[in-house]
Amino acid sequence: MLDPLIDTLHAYLSAGNVDWKHVILTGMTPVFLIAFVIEWAKLRNTDKAKQFSGPDILANLGLGASYQVFEIAAYALITAVAANWIYQYRIYDMPINGWTILPLFLLEEFLYYWFHRSSHRVRWFWSAHVVHHSGEHMNMTTAMRQSLLYSITGWWLFFMPMVWLGVPPAVVFALYGCNLAYQYFIHTESVGKLPRWVEYIFDTPAAHRAHHGRNPQYVDKNYGGVLIIFDRLFGTYVEENEAVDYGLAYRQPEGHNILTLNFQEFNAMWRDVLKPGPLSQRLKHLWGPPEWQRPSSE
Incomplete structure (x- = not known):
């Protein structure tokens, strides 16, 4: 019964060299903004109104808009070129139908988990x-707080196994766009904990609030996009059990300048790489964990 619908959707997605991630996120923007207004109206007269900081919201919107504009150029110059080249060497022509769409979604979620964890x-x-x-602060516009550098650092690399397997790039990016669209709605304090079975399977507002916390028990936990099952499987799940302190555990930036927010950590990373010392330690600033520092020579 679903096959005709899936076939039609597949034909539509595969038409032309279109970045369906960008199309989905741009098309959903009015819905995102309406949801944010509803969230604000619900919380504005509560103790959670402190999550709505004007300068912070404007920075979020600016970061989201600049990310979307830059992704258009990045897709044309980097992402599409790489994906189409890999697709030429695919090992299989993956059918897109009612039997395969759910397994492909699960595969995309699995790859997203490792992208996010990395x-x-x-x-x-x-x-x-x-x-x-x-x-x-945590409100739905926090989901729009995105970087210009994602395509440069290579988010798309993590999803290329699907392309090599034989999933058309347009379908891969459409699935990723749907994943990101879902995640917009879990950046909120307007929803408490959901029924236990929902919390066990899905990435919920409660699980994602913990992910954004710098409380010691919350750091580097809950990497799932739509699902939380891979966090449970690989030992990175944590339950929200105390008030979340949002922000970075180290090198918290000050101010709301979009360029500073985009490049502060990237520039700091390269300054560390360029400091004199053994090459192996200099390069570890690229592949090591963010908090890693060179051993003291004293």
């Missing part, structure tokens, strides 16, 4: 993802 534990990838975590 974005916290490898400084090269963290230098882009840090922008998203630098906000010290």
Whole structure:
């Protein structure tokens, strides 16, 4: 019964060299903004109104808009070129239908988990993802707090196994766009804990609030996008059990300048690399965890 619908959607997605991630996120923007207004109206007269900081919200919107504009150029110059080249050497022509769409979604979620986990534990990838975590307030516009550097640091690399397997790049990016669209709605304090079975399977507002916390027990936990099952499987799940202190555990930026927020950590990483010392230690500033520092010579 679903096959005709899936076939039609597949044909539509595969038409032309379109960045469906960008199309989905741009098309959803009015819905995102309406949801934010509803969230604000619900919380404005509560103790959670402190999460709505004007300068912070404007920075979030500016970061989201600049990210979307830059991604257009990055897709044309980097992402599409790489994906289409890899697709030429695919090992299989993956059918897109009612039988395969759910397994492909699960595969995309699995790859997203490792992209997200690497974005916290490898400084090269963290230098882009840090922008998203630098906000010290939590509301739905926090989801728009994105970096210009994602395509430069290579988010798309993590999803190329799907392309090599034989999933059309347009379908891969559409699935990723849907994943990101879902995540917008879990950046909020307007929703408490959901029924236990929901919290066990899905990435919920409660689970994602913990992910954004700099409380010691919350740091580097809950990497899932739509699902939380891989966190439970790989030991990175934590339950929200105390008030979340939002922001970075180290090198918290000050101010709301979009360029500073985008490049502060990236520039700091390269300054560390260029400091004199053994090459192996200099390069570890790229692949080591963000908090790693060279051993003291004293």
